[in-house]
Amino acid sequence: MVCGARSRHTVVEKDPTTGWDIEHRYCARHHDHAERVAAQVVEQNRAAPEPVPNIGGLLACYFKADWATVYRRHSPGWTPPIYGIRADDWPTQGRAAAPARGLRLVVEVGSSRAR
Incomplete structure (x- = not known):
């Protein structure tokens, strides 16, 4: 003002x-x-860039469901953010997005321990 x-x-x-x-x-x-x-x-x-959402997106991180349909049913006119529905997929403002990495399995080969 x-x-x-x-x-x-x-x-x-x-x-x-x-x-x-x-x-x-x-x-x-x-x-x-x-x-x-x-x-x-x-x-x-x-x-201006498309804003990163600052609310929501947490249920999709923990529960599998058709969240787009659920959100549209309860908020007519809702459209999914360009970053996705899951908050874990959203970049953090001020930091570059980290590349997604899969799980890695470490196998111990040639162990000298007795079993």
Whole structure:
């Protein structure tokens, strides 16, 4: 808020690094300032990356189900994030995504221990 009065207008700016929304609120007296800020963030918002989800995704990590159908049934209009439904598959903001690695089996060959 610019002046501390009740907000009437909200301008959403997308963080250029994370894609998360940053809300700027303006009162009725500062409507012209809100319009200027809204015009300034148009290109930045278009160029912002798809945000990494910051809620949900945990049930899919522990239980097998058709989670896309469940989520759509309870939140009409929901679409799966581009990073997937499982929170374990989401990158951590500020860190590069680690490459997925499979399990490794270590076999001891030629042990001198008696069995």
